Amino acid sequence: MNCDDALKALLLHNLRAHAVHDAVHLRGAAAHGLRRAAVAVAVIDEGHGADLEGLPSHVNWSTRAALLLTRRSEALNNHAGQWALTGGRCDPGETAEETALRELHEEVGLHLPASAVLGRLDDFVTRSGFVMTPIVVWGGAGRQLVADAREVASIHRIPVPEFMRADAPVLEDIPESDRPVLRMPVGDSWIAAPTAAVLYQFREVAVHGRATRVADYEQPVFAWR
Numbered sequence: 001m002n003c004d005d006a007l008k009a010l011l012l013h014n015l016r017a018h019a020v021h022d023a024v025h026l027r028g029a030a031a032h033g034l035r036r037a038a039v040a041v042a043v044i045d046e047g048h049g050a051d052l053e054g055l056p057s058h059v060n061w062s063t064r065a066a067l068l069l070t071r072r073s074e075a076l077n078n079h080a081g082q083w084a085l086t087g088g089r090c091d092p093g094e095t096a097e098e099t100a101l102r103e104l105h106e107e108v109g110l111h112l113p114a115s116a117v118l119g120r121l122d123d124f125v126t127r128s129g130f131v132m133t134p135i136v137v138w139g140g141a142g143r144q145l146v147a148d149a150r151e152v153a154s155i156h157r158i159p160v161p162e163f164m165r166a167d168a169p170v171l172e173d174i175p176e177s178d179r180p181v182l183r184m185p186v187g188d189s190w191i192a193a194p195t196a197a198v199l200y201q202f203r204e205v206a207v208h209g210r211a212t213r214v215a216d217y218e219q220p221v222f223a224w225r
Contacts, residue, residue, distance in 0.1 A: 001064060001159075001160055001161055002063050002064055002065060003043060003044060003045045003046075003063050003064065003065040003066070003140070003141075004063070007065055008043075008118070008138055011043065011118050011136065011138075011206045011207070013209075014205060014206050014207070014208075014209040015119025015120070015121075015206055017209065018121070018205050018206075018211070019211075020120050020121070020122055020123075021122040021123065021215065022122075022123050022133075023123040023125060034125060034129055034130060034131045035089060035129055035131070036089065036090040036130070036133070037087060037088060037089050037090060037099070037130045037131065037132050038087050038088075038090055038096035038097070038099035038100040038103070038132070038133045038134075038135055039084075039085035039086065039087030039100060039103075039133070039135070039195075040068075040086045040100040040101065040104040040135055040137050041067060041085060041121065041134050041135065041136045041137065041199075041202050041206075042067065042068040042085075042086070042104060042110065042137050042138075042139040042142070043065055043066070043067060043118075043136070043138055043139055044065075044066055044067075044110075044157060045061065045062065045063050045064070045066065045140070045142060045143075045157070046058070046062040046063070046065070046157050046159050047061055047141075047143070047157050048061065048062070049157065050066070050156050050157055050158050050159065050162075050186075050187065051154065051156055051157075052156055052158070052186065052187045052189065053187055053188045053189065054186075054187025054188030055158070055162065055187040061141075061143075063141075064160075064161075066157040066158055066159045067158050067160060067163070067199065067202070068085075068086065068104075068139060068142065068145075068155070068157060069084065069085060069156045069158055069191070069195070070083075070084050070085075070086060070108065070147070070152045070153070070154065070155055071083060071084070071152070071153045071154045072151065072152065072153060073149065073150065073151050073152060073153045082195075083191040083195050084195055085134070085195055086100075086103050086104045086107040086108055087099070087100060087103045087132070096120070096133035096135055097117050097135050100117075100133075100135035101116070101117070104137070104139075106148060106151075107147070107148050107151055107152050108145045108146065108152065108155055109144065109145055109146035109147075109148075110139055110142055110144075112137055112138075116138045117136070117137050118136045118137060118138055118206075119135075119136050120133060120134065120135055120136070121134040121136065121198060121201050121202060121205060121206070122134075122201060122213060122214065122215060123215075124193075124197055124198060124214065124215060125215070126194050126219065126223075127219050127225075128223070128225060132194060132198075134198045134201075136202065142157075158186055160203075160207070162186055163184060163186075163199055163200070163202070163203045164203060164207075165185060167185055168184050168185050168203075169182050169183060169184055169196065169200050170182070170184070170190065171183075171217075174218065174220070174221065176221055179217060179218040180217065180218055181217070181219065182196050182197050182200060182214070182217035183196050184196040184199050192219065192220045193214075193217050193218065193219045193220070194219055194223070197214040197217050198214075200212070200214055201213075
């Protein structure tokens, strides 16, 4: 699966066909008390690899399709060290698309025009009180990525086929909730919801064209605060 025009056309087609469930659809009037945030699901070249145990590295530049993920800085007050898609709170008057593109530029130095936006996935309401809107964007090669050390500890290009693994997703029951926690394995590690829920829906909706919903999956307790 290469980061090429054929993949871009497939993603665009499937996202346009997807009937997005926004926060109001999911929570009704209760959604109006939640804070708005957006994340960028950026499709880019695999480059020299994911820099992650269990996944290959490459001497030569790889144009296989990957998703851009980060590990959050340990210095942050919230969700320090956790896996994340680039993103953050929406500024007043800002659309989710504008937020996702701004945060992508601020966190990893990838500046993309509005035309790079391919579509939206469903809103995900987090335990910490945010409505998170995932925006799928076409990043192309994305060769010059620079982490903002204040927010980002490391940048990872996870190949899209890694999210197609037969053992994904992993669902785990926890005593604190009647909903299962969703995890997505990557290399020798894993990513938990809410990020994992977005990754799983990207796989199902954008790649496979399936009407898969993820709003009812739980987050691990460490992500509730």
